[in-house]
Amino acid sequence: MLAAERRDHLLALLAREGKIVAKDVAADLGISEDSVRRDLRDLAAEGLCQRVYGGALPVSPAVVDYTARQTVTPDGKRKVAATAAALVRPGNALILDGGTTALAVAYALPADLACTVITHSPTVAVALLDRPRVEVFLLGGRVFKHSAVACGAAAVEAAQNISADLCLLGVTGVHPQAGLTTGDAEEAAMKRALAARAAETYILASSEKIGTASRFRVLPWEKISGLITDTDPRHAVVEQLTARGVEVLTAD
Structure with a gap:
């Protein structure tokens, strides 16, 4: 799965489930947890999720000015x-x-x-x-x-x-x-x-x-x-x- 496809998958999972568990995503996609964590770091840097221990949660829209x-x-x-x-x-x-x-x-x-x-x-x-x-x-x-x-x-x-x-x-x-x-x-x-x-x-x-x-x-x-x-x-x-x-x- 390409990086762009993983990104779309993670965002869809976050919207559907309200959370991302890195180890579960890694197992489902057959990739390493490190790859998932890197993807989550990139999404967090864009303000698209809030990273937490073991995965990520939806980010609050109330962080804008x-x-x-x-x-x-x-x-x-x-x-x-x-x-x-x-x-x-x-x-x-x-x-x-x-x-x-x-x-x-x-x-x-x-x-x-x-x-x-x-x-x-x-x-x-x-x-x-x-x-x-x-x-x-x-x-x-x-x-x-x-x-x-x-x-x-x-x-x-x-x-x-x-x-x-x-x-x-x-x-x-x-x-x-x-x-x-x-x-x-x-x-x-x-x-x-x-x-x-x-x-x-x-x-x-x-x-x-x-x-x-x-x-x-x-x-x-x-x-x-x-x-x-x-x-x-x-x-x-x-x-x-x-x-x-x-x-x-x-x-x-």
């Missing part, structure tokens, strides 16, 4: 945001992550809701300026432009001095085996720091992120209260998560 992400499944993000906003009770202290879905949550909060929002996202803070009953605390640090949020040591230290009832956290990938992931190590560390300061943490994940993975793990499944997604409950990944005890809130 912040402006481009605003055009990715906007209806799904609004549905997720509306369901997430309904979890916020009057008087709550809410930690609200950055990113396009979190920004949609800010806009989805009821206009008359009295609460405190703690965020490391300048865009989220600005979106709440016209909410007279929302007290906004903005955590500072180095701005990670991909998600328009503050990260780094200063931001993590600031996060360690807060407490909240609820944390609404975005990720770029949701996968039963790879877990909850994002594409930047410092952003992943910041998300962990925020989640650690809330009584409950829910993950915001519109459908394009389900079944995909990025490079850095954010949290293990047992550290979250639930997942909010607009994905069909009959989706194979959602069914796997439900079977392992993850609370999945369906946004519709």
